[in-house]
Amino acid sequence: MNTRIVLAKRPVGWVDESCFAIEPCPEPTCGAEDVLLEAIYLSTDPYLRGRMNAGPSYAPGFSVGQAIVSRVVARVIGSNNARFQVGDVVWGFLDWALRSVARRGEGLHKIDPSLGRISHAVSVLGMPGLTAWVGAIELGQPVPGDTFYVSSAAGAVGQLAGQFARRAGARVVGSAGSGDKVDYVLQRCGFDAAFNYKTIGLDDALRQHCPNGIDVYFDNVGGATLEAALRHANVAARFPVCGMISSYNEVGDTGIKGLQAVLSKRITMTGFIIYDHVHKLAAYQARVAPWLRSGELVFHEDIVQGIANAPAALIGMMKGEAIGKRLVQVAAE
Numbered sequence: 001m002n003t004r005i006v007l008a009k010r011p012v013g014w015v016d017e018s019c020f021a022i023e024p025c026p027e028p029t030c031g032a033e034d035v036l037l038e039a040i041y042l043s044t045d046p047y048l049r050g051r052m053n054a055g056p057s058y059a060p061g062f063s064v065g066q067a068i069v070s071r072v073v074a075r076v077i078g079s080n081n082a083r084f085q086v087g088d089v090v091w092g093f094l095d096w097a098l099r100s101v102a103r104r105g106e107g108l109h110k111i112d113p114s115l116g117r118i119s120h121a122v123s124v125l126g127m128p129g130l131t132a133w134v135g136a137i138e139l140g141q142p143v144p145g146d147t148f149y150v151s152s153a154a155g156a157v158g159q160l161a162g163q164f165a166r167r168a169g170a171r172v173v174g175s176a177g178s179g180d181k182v183d184y185v186l187q188r189c190g191f192d193a194a195f196n197y198k199t200i201g202l203d204d205a206l207r208q209h210c211p212n213g214i215d216v217y218f219d220n221v222g223g224a225t226l227e228a229a230l231r232h233a234n235v236a237a238r239f240p241v242c243g244m245i246s247s248y249n250e251v252g253d254t255g256i257k258g259l260q261a262v263l264s265k266r267i268t269m270t271g272f273i274i275y276d277h278v279h280k281l282a283a284y285q286a287r288v289a290p291w292l293r294s295g296e297l298v299f300h301e302d303i304v305q306g307i308a309n310a311p312a313a314l315i316g317m318m319k320g321e322a323i324g325k326r327l328v329q330v331a332a333e
Contacts, residue, residue, distance in 0.1 A: 001024045001025075001027075002024065002025050002026065002027050002028070002097060002098050002099050003022065003023070003024055003025065003097065003098050003307055004022075004023060004025045004067045004095055004096060004097035004098075005020055005021070005022050005023075005067065005068050005096040005097075005307065005310055005311060006020070006021050006023060006065055006066060006067050006068065007019065007020065007021075007052060007062045007063070007064055007065065007066055007068060008020055008021040008064070008065075009064060010052055010053065010054060010064065011049075011052055011053075015049060015052060015314075015315055015318070016315065017311045017312060017315065019052065019311075020068070020310075020311040022307070022308055022311075025097065027099060028099055028100055028101035029101065030078045030079070030080055030101055031080065031101075031103070032080055033080055033081050033103075033104040033105065034079075034080055034081065034101050034102065034103055034104060034105070035076055035078070035079050035080075035081050035084045035090075035101065035102045035105045035108060036076070036077050036078030036079065036099065036101050037072075037074035037075065037076060037077065037090070037094065037099065037100050037101065037102060038074060038075045038077045038098065038099050038331055039072050039073075039074050039094065039096075039097065039098060039099070039100065039307075039330050039331060040072075040073045040074055040075055040089070040118070040119075040329065040330065040331045040332075040333060041072065041073040041118075041119050041122065041303075041327045041328065041329055041330070042070060042072055042096055042307070042310055042327065042328040042330060043070045043071040043072065043122045043123075043325075043327060044070070044310070044313050044314040044317045044326045044327070044328065045070055045071070046243055046245045046317075046318060047059060047243075048068065048070060048314060049318060067095035067096055067097060068095070068096040068310075069093055069094065069095055069096070070093065070094075070096065071091055071092070071093060071094075071122040071126065071127065072091065072092065072093070072094035072095075072096075072100075072122075073089065073090075073091050073111065073118055073119060073121055073122055074089070074090055074091070074092070074094060074100075075087070075088070075089055075090075075331070076088040076089075076090060077099070079105075081104065081105040083105055084105055084108065084110075088110055089110070089111045089113065089118050090108045090109055090110055090111060091108075091109050091111055091121045091122055091126070092107045092108040092109060093107055096307065096310055097307075098307060098330060098331070109121075115285060115289045116289060116292055116293065118333060119301055119303075119327055120292070120299075122325075122327070123156060123299065123301055123324075123325040123327070124160065124288070124292060124297075124299040124325070125284075125285050125288065125289060125292070126281075127274050127278075127281075128156040128157050128160070128325055129160055129284065129288060129299075130274055130277060130278075130280060130281055130284045131157050131242060131274045132157045132158075132160035132161040132164060133160070133164055133280075133284055133288070134240075134272060134274065134277050134280070135157070135161060135218055135240035135242050135272060136148070136150075136160075136161040136162075136164040136165050136168075136216075136218055136240070137164055137165075137168065139238065139240035139270050139272060140161075140165065140216040140218060140238050140240050141216070141238060142165045142168045142169070142170035142215070142216050143168065143169060143170070144168075144169030144170070145169070145170075145171075146165075146169075146170040146171065146215035146216055147170065147171050147173065147210050147212055147213065147214050147215050147216070147234075148162070148165040148166075148170040148171065148172045148173070148214075148215065148216040148217075148218070149172075149173045149174070149175075149206070149210060149214045149216070149217045149218070149229060150162050150165070150172070150173075150174050150175075150217075150218040150220070151174075151175050151197075151217075151218070151219060151220045151221045151225045151229075152175075152176065152220035152221050152243075152245065153174025153175055153176045153181070153185045153189075153191065153194060154174070154176045154181035154182075154184050154185050154323045154324065155220060155322075155324070155325075156324055156325035156326075157220060157242060157243075158174065158176075158185075158218070158220055159184075159185060159189050159298070159299065159300065159324060160297070160299065161218045161242075162174050162185060162189055162191050162218075163189050163190065163297055163298065165216065165218075166190055166191070166192070170215070170216065171192045171193075172190075172191045172192050172193075173191065173192060173193045173194065173195075173209045173210055174189075174191045174193075174194040174195075175194065175195055175196075175197045175202075175205065175225065176194065176195075176196060176197070177196065177197060177198055177320040178196060178198070178320070179196055180323065181196075181323055182194045182195065182196050184300070184323055188298050188300070189298050190298075193209040194209075195208075195209060197225065202224060202225060202228035203228055203231065203232075206228055206229070206231075206232040207232070210232055212234075213232055213233065213234035213237075214229055214232050214233045214234060214237055215234050215237055215238070216237065216238050216239075216240075217229040217233065217237065217238075217239045217240075218240055218242065219239060219240070219241045219242060219243070219244070220242050220243045220244075220245060221243065221244060221245050222241075222243070222244025222245070222256070223244065223254075223256075226239075226241075226244075226256055227256060227257050227258050230256075230258045230259070230261040230262070230265075230267070231258060231261065233261060233265050233267055234265065235265050235266055236265070236266050236267070236268075237265060237267045237268070238267070238268050238270075239267055239268065239269040239270070240270055240272060241269060241270065241271040241272070242272065245318065299324060299325070300323050300324030300325070301324055301325050301326075301327055302317075302321075302322035302323055302324050302325065302326045302327070303326075303327050303328075303329050304326065304327070304328045304329070305328075305329050306328070306329075306330065307328065307330040309328065310328045310330075313326055313328050314326075
């Protein structure tokens, strides 16, 4: 019997496991031009929290009773489509289900295994990696001598943003929520400095680790961290805004204090959504895959086993449990 995970109810405040239901579902049928798929890896992503709400977001919301959909790495197990053969490995936006069907093969992308692990297609060589590149390099524009600060530094995007900025010659500082995460970005990712924001005040930490101010702040969290970065920003600083995970589970909008610094310091603050940049993915992969193979670029995946554990994996990721990209493996490679 096939199995899927659906949105059982809309969360109010923090999402919990009661918001999901794990249920049996019919086996998908493969019609003309369709592709039958077996899921291998499900991607957990912060933006999924916004899709659980009833209001508008940049991605369509889930209906109650609808399967959760995210990026999925899958194997073709049946095909009536000349573009896909049984045994091909692909990624696409698919249901959280053991097996699903892509009508007419729409939205599927073949994975080139020569680039690296197949899971990398939804992590370091996929949208998280491209997000880090666009935000850090294209919008942040770090140059030698800059101080580059990134929050959620040990996350799927943050660990890469910092490494890309360091390759560009910037001094890189990261903040994370545990000692293990701080050690990871210092020892494995080569950050110049890092701190645990749970054990030191943000202003004290930024005075200590960014004594010459902040030239680029890569924002993954919003909230108090963004407010502190505004206070410590230099004139003409660049703030690529990737996410605001600190507020995704809040009821209401508490706002951001200190935005007058955007004017007084002539800060460029740019929010961006990676779906506006997907046409750059192939060029990004060609650039970055050799760095990954050579070990010049480090990336960690946190893999949880079993579809039944997907809701807890998503919630735990949002609470900061994981280092790097959290995936749920539901079938063998």
